[in-house]
Amino acid sequence: MLTKLLCEFGAMALMINFGVGVHCDTVLKGTKYQGSGHMFAITTWSFGISVCLFVFGGAVCMNPAMVLAQCIVGLVPWSSCIPFMIADMLGGFVGAVIAWLMYADEFKASDGVVDPIAQRNIFSTNPTTEGTNYARNFFCEAICTFVFISAILAAANRAGENVLMLAICVGLIVWAVGMGMGGITGFAMNQARDLGPRMAYQVLSMSDADAAALAEAIQNAHTRLHRCRVCQNYTEAELCPICSSAKRDRSTICVVETPRDVQAFERTREYHGLYHVLHGLISPMDGIGAEQLSVKELLARLGSGEVKEVIMAMNPTVEGEATAMYLAKLIKPLGIKTTRLAYGLPVGGSLEYTDETTLYRALSGRDEL
Secondary structure: HHHHHEEEEEHHHHHHHHHHHHHHHOOOOOOOOOOOOOOOOOOOHHHHHHHHHHHHHHHHHOOHHHHHHHHHHOOOOOOHHHHHHHOOOOOHHHHHHHHHHOOOHHHHHHOOOOOOOHHHHOOOOOOOOHHHHHHHHHHHHHHHHHHHHHHHHHHHHHOOHHHHHHHHHHHHHHHHHHHHHHOOOOOOOOHHHHHHHHHHHHHHHOHHHHHHHHHHHHHHHHHHOOOOOOOOOEOOOOOHHHHHOOOEEEEEEEEEEOOHHHHHHHHOOOOEEEEEEEOOOOHHHHHHHHHOOOHHHHHHHHHHHOOOEEEEEEOOHHHHHHHHHHHHHHHHHHOOOOOOOOOOOOOOHHHHHOHHHHHHHHHOOOOOO
């Protein structure tokens, strides 16, 4: 999982470095390619994406929309959806920062000479000055993204294991969509390509006062936030709102890996018990053992006799399974019911693209209609 996330991050950062870099070349004063135009930029984007796919492998998505599409068709597990998207966003941010550092002198030379809007557009896509019809702009981006994602999935199916063939095909798809459909909105087709660099630009263009205020806010968050003394979730008070609520069912504890998982369960509005955040999973390959997780705090909560059930809600990975089994061996001797989240097919998924293990578990856990 970590390797895949690093590949997503690295591929995205490299792609944005190519893309933002070529826009720096065409816009900023003093570059060798100033004024080269959109044909030059679109071609560089296309070749750059091909290089990223070939270097990091055809399995990288480099696009939250592609991550979602591959989750829907079963090529990427849903548990990887949010982590992959975050890796893409961070890669877009870092790639833009690297490009800004490379062209820092040219940005200084362009102050007061090059239109500030043009400088901003280096980092993000924007519609034409005539493109004030937001519904049409949305329609154009939706069509571009649909064609882009569908064409890549089709190309990947035909290319098979031939990464070079896939990389070339994706580059051609980017070139064709950009030239044929991108003149209205700039064909972002990629939330991380646009939002990541856009956020980087907002940070890099801050005044000294704004930068100091941002740093102070981060420092305050770092000093004020700490772990709840009961569930180990992050909070500003001694107890988090869930642990301090009298309305929660205290006979049930749901054990999760990260604080984000708590928010995922809370969004369902179906679970009314308490939580316990481990802040990781047992992973000997990464040097993470039980002593580095909040296991002792969990066992301490079970000594009161108030808890009747502990739900293991870790991701269905090797590390998640190992952690769940380890905790179950510690908890069962206490006479507390230990359960695991059910496995099965995702809503909207396809049997054709479902792996054998998921199908087996879905079949084993079937319910009567």
